[in-house]
Amino acid sequence: MPDIRVGKFDDIADGDHKIYATNGREVGVFRVGQNLHAWENHCPHAGGPICQGKIFGQVGEVLSPGKESRGLCYTGRKHIVCPWHGFEFDIETGKHPGDAHTRLRGIPVSVKDGDIYLTFNR
Numbered sequence: 447m448p449d450i451r452v453g454k455f456d457d458i459a460d461g462d463h464k465i466y467a468t469n470g471r472e473v474g475v476f477r478v479g480q481n482l483h484a485w486e487n488h489c490p491h492a493g494g495p496i497c498q499g500k501i502f503g504q505v506g507e508v509l510s511p512g513k514e515s516r517g518l519c520y521t522g523r524k525h526i527v528c529p530w531h532g533f534e535f536d537i538e539t540g541k542h543p544g545d546a547h548t549r550l551r552g553i554p555v556s557v558k559d560g561d562i563y564l565t566f567n568r
């Protein structure tokens with residue numbers, strides 16, 4: 447199947463995303479710096495519209511050398527939070543932070559001459 451053009455790279459601001467309906471699916475395209483990450487708009491938990499969730503910084507815990515908590519912090523990574531039940535996924539890897547087997551389904555995405563293309567293998 448040929449690549450499908452869905453929009454222009456410059457239409458998505460850094461840290462933002464757009465959802466495109468194409469090839470019978472909805473796909474969220476997220477921009478992180480100069481990179482794009484595309485995920486099916488289908489949460490692996492129960493099918494919710496994951497790409498319509500809010501984006502938050504990942505929260506981590508600062509530990510002392512003795513493994514005592516020194517408080518919480520932002521790690522610098524971004525998570526999208528499913529609007530149905532709150533599962534979180536890393537925007538860049540699609541992985542759930544607590545279960546590497548629970549992850550978003552990625553769609554290959556590329557940019558040619560400023561246009562965004564999605565590649566569907568089925």
Ligand code: FES
Nearest residue numbers: 489492494528531
């Ligand atoms: S459907 Fe996404 S957390 Fe339940």
